[in-house]
Amino acid sequence: MATISDVARSAGVSLSTVSYVLSGKRSISEPTRTRVLDAVALLGYRPNAGARALASASNRTGVIGLVVPLHEDADVNVVMQFVRAVTTTARRHEADVLLLTQEDSAGLERVTATALVDGLVVLDIAVDDPRIPLLAGLGRPVVLIGLPRETQGLSCVDFDFALAARTAVDHLARLGHTSIGLVSSSTSSVHQAGYADRLQAGFLEQAAAAGVRVATQSCDPTAAAARTCLAGLRAQRPDLTALVVHHEAALPHLVSALGEQGVRIPRDLSLVSVGAAGAAAGLPQPVDVVEVPVGEMGRVAVEMLSARISGAGTAEVRLLSSPLVTQGGSAPAS
Amino acid sequence: MATISDVARSAGVSLSTVSYVLSGKRSISEPTRTRVLDAVALLGYRPNAGARALASASNRTGVIGLVVPLHEDADVNVVMQFVRAVTTTARRHEADVLLLTQEDSAGLERVTATALVDGLVVLDIAVDDPRIPLLAGLGRPVVLIGLPRETQGLSCVDFDFALAARTAVDHLARLGHTSIGLVSSSTSSVHQAGYADRLQAGFLEQAAAAGVRVATQSCDPTAAAARTCLAGLRAQRPDLTALVVHHEAALPHLVSALGEQGVRIPRDLSLVSVGAAGAAAGLPQPVDVVEVPVGEMGRVAVEMLSARISGAGTAEVRLLSSPLVTQGGSAPAS
DNA sequence: GCACTGAATCGAAGCGCTTCGACGACGAAT
DNA sequence: ATTCGTCGTCGAAGCGCTTCGATTCAGTGC
Structure with a gap:
């Protein structure tokens, strides 16, 4: 590996001149600049990252x-x-x-x-x-x-998961839905992270404000769990006409399960997913989304x-x- | 951040002594060692990674x-x-x-x-x-x-994908299967990587050696593609009794499709998957596996x-x- | 008692770089 | 003509560390 002093020697200038050419922190005459840059190119010089970090006042490693x-x-x-x-x-x-x-x-x-x-x-x-x-x-x-x-x-x-939930409920409420279910994840890390709770709080708040009845249910990302989850929601509220799903991994299973049960989206049920980009792509039935911009x-x-x-x-x-x-x-x- | 000279001063020794205590490259008396280590602990000293890499003969950054x-x-x-x-x-x-x-x-x-x-x-x-x-x-x-x-x-x-395929075919042939299908991925990167071809070569080689008839088909990781793929294989060889699947993402769809068609594993069809760990977990039907030890x-x-x-x-x-x-x-x- | 060895420690050089303070040269201002 | 400021460049210090002699001080053998 070529060092800065190889470049200096090759260009016939001092160490510091090379450094200033490269950093631009002091003015350098055009001919010198060119000679240095040529030498850099010739030798394929790349400054050593460690040495640079050590010496620089800012002390940054990049x-x-x-x-x-x-x-x-x-x-x-x-x-x-x-x-x-x-x-x-x-x-x-x-x-x-x-x-x-x-x-x-x-x-x-x-x-x-x-x-x-x-x-x-x-x-x-x-x-x-x-x-x-x-x-x-x-x-x-x-x-x-x-x-x-x-x-x-x-x-x-x-x-802002709370806002996303309020947005979803508001949208559904404006369409006349008065009974909305919420599906959330059941994994513990999701709950420790708090965003599931923030979303649920937003959901409940907006539902209360809009006079909407609610059901909530958690779900695992399997086909069987999706069926159980839907059954659970219907048990809570047989009149459900809309769902907010906050669980990208369970979403495909829920949509499949609904399809198998003959539930058509959006005719029989409206569905809004809150999840990462792409989570709602390629599903057999359409869903509206509030995308988490990961x-x-x-x-x-x-x-x-x-x-x-x-x-x-x-x-x-x-x-x-x-x-x-x-x-x-x-x-x-x- | 404390430096090595802070430690040296605090322990009342020279810079190099601290360095030797830490690296163990020269013998140091027990009392000195202890004093240095105490100072290190007291000051919470951590050697600067960049400086260390710069100075060391090996020049390693870790x-x-x-x-x-x-x-x-x-x-x-x-x-x-x-x-x-x-x-x-x-x-x-x-x-x-x-x-x-x-x-x-x-x-x-x-x-x-x-x-x-x-x-x-x-x-x-x-x-x-x-x-x-x-x-x-x-x-x-x-x-x-x-x-x-x-x-x-x-x-x-x-x-060794070729060996994996030979192993799978050999296993099936020993069970008396004489007509075996191979499902592979259709994405271009998989083929550029060459392992799909190596696997297929092993598959064909062992099939030829064992006098087994074959069918091959690529597949995308969707439910619809899985059905098409199975149909394609049957068209090639209506007498298929076993499948080697080299496509972890399509495997769940293939197994589901088989289930929907009333094909029972292993009664109606034997299935060996070659794929990454965990790819065959949680499927509705059992499959044998040659695990790619990622x-x-x-x-x-x-x-x-x-x-x-x-x-x-x-x-x-x-x-x-x-x-x-x-x-x-x-x-x-x- | 003397050179000799080995253990413990130190000082200084140097890794490759940035940066600061000089310094010479030169045109502008006085 | 002298001073001043600028521009372009250089030398040297130093970032935090490792490592190579060199040095000191026992202890050993003769």
């Missing part, structure tokens, strides 16, 4: 850490969407991504204390996440994806982190929202 | 790069299994993982040339992968997961990379295999 859940009941599709958005956005900010798993709890300390990373994006934050004190004590910028109970001094990005959340998280790393911006909570998209999944109540 | 496909038709489940295995194995080798996406083609050069990583694990290698010349010219250890046409001087890990492949890749980074080992190709596990998916031909 690497951000991404902490992902790799346990069983994390939705791999959603995690992958985050990963994709975070890595591509990081690249736009001249940063690379170091991957940490949630299980490697010592990793947070390790990569920040040893200055491997400039900051962290942490996925899958629980309402009472045990890592929060640790993260706060790291002395490095951190952005959480998720909404802990106490957000004082923390940067957080999340989707990629957007990852993008915003990196942008916030990047700002904080460069000293700009302060801790803030950003709740994203997205519109309900009708695609034939709902109809006026008959 | 970071390996992992190049993953993030495009649409990559199976997220499989990718995630690789990621999990690679990160956990890397940790056992004191390394962290930097994530690169396949799309970021300049990334390979960037992270190696700037000495961000000590080596690379590259997933999803195509038979004629355009990155191979680039990877060879990097001057850093690289382990490929997949099997390119030319493996000269390259470290590769893959599953996690194992990731583990072996990191182990090989780790050896090459520390100067040990030479380029080699490792083909893993795994046994056929019978779990009620096959029965003697009637």
Whole structure:
């Protein structure tokens, strides 16, 4: 590997001149600039990332850490969407991504204390996440994806699940539906993350405001569970004419089950799904959706982190929202 | 952040003594050792990773790069299994993982040339992968997961798909099956990767050797495609009594379709799946499996990379295999 | 008693880079 | 003609660490 002094020698200038050509932090005459750049190209010189980080006043490594859940009941599709958005956005900010798993709890300390990373994006934050004190004590910028109970001094990005539910109920209520069911996930991590509860709160609030009767039921992502879930809802409210489904993995099974039972969407039942992009694609029956903008959340998280790393911006909570998209999944109540 | 000189001052020793206590590369008296370690604990000292890599003779950063496909038709489940295995194995080798996406083609050069990583694990290698010349010219250890046409001087890990197919056919032939179908994936990336072809070659070879009649058909991972695929196979060979399925995503649809058509496994049809771990779990009918040991492949890749980074080992190709596990998916031909 | 060994420690060099303070040269202003 | 400011460039310091002699101080053998 060529070093900066190889370049300096080859171009017949001093070390510092090469550095200034490359950083642009001082003016350099055009002929010198060209000679240096030619030497760089000739030697295929790339500055050593470690040395650069060591020497620079800002002390930045250009690497951000991404902490992902790799346990069983994390939705791999959603995690992958985050990963994709975070890595591509990081690249736009001249940063690379170091991957940490949630299980490697010592990793947070390790990569920040040893200055491997400039900051962290942490996925899958629980309402009472045990890592929060640790993260706060790291002395490095951190952005959480998720909404802990106490957000004082923390940067957080999340989707406004309560608003999404209110939007869905409002839409259905305006169509004349007066009895609406809610299907949510039954996995514990989803509940620890709190967003299921926030969504349900929004659902109930808007239903109360609109005078809508409700039924709620959790569901596992299997065909059998979907049938049981539907039966449970009907037992609670035989007059159900609409469903809000907040469970991307169970959605296909629910739609199939409805199809098998001869329930036509939207004629017999209106259905609104709240879930990650693509979750409602390729289903045998149409559903309306409020899309959880997973990629957007990852993008915003990196942008916030990047700002904080460069000293700009302060801790803030950003709740994203997205519109309900009708695609034939709902109809006026008959 | 405390530096090594803070520790030295606090312990009343020289810089180098602290370094030797921490690395164990020279003998240090017990009292001094203790004083230094106490100071380290007191100050919460963690050596700066960049400085360490810069100064050390080995020049290692303790970071390996992992190049993953993030495009649409990559199976997220499989990718995630690789990621999990690679990160956990890397940790056992004191390394962290930097994530690169396949799309970021300049990334390979960037992270190696700037000495961000000590080596690379590259997933999803195509038979004629355009990155191979680039990877060879990097001057850093690289382990490929997949099997390119030319493996000269390259470290590769893959599953022996041909052997898996021969195993499956042999198993079925011994049960008296004389007409066996093969279902494979139709996505182009699967074929570029070459393993589908290797599996098919093994399938045909063993079938010929055992005097078994065959039918082959590709399939998309949807319910409709599964039905079409089965119809296609029956059209080729109305007497089919067994199926080898090499397509984890289509497997559930195929099994459902068979169930709907009243085909009982294993009474009416024997079915062997070749696919990633967990792909055959939770199906409504039993299937036998030859498991593609995705996690194992990731583990072996990191182990090989780790050896090459520390100067040990030479380029080699490792083909893993795994046994056929019978779990009620096959029965003697009637 | 003396050179000799080995254990324990230190000082200094240097990894590859950034950055600060000089410094010479030159045109503008006085 | 002298001073001043700018521009372009250089040298040296230093980021935090590892590592290679060198040094000191027992302890050993003769």
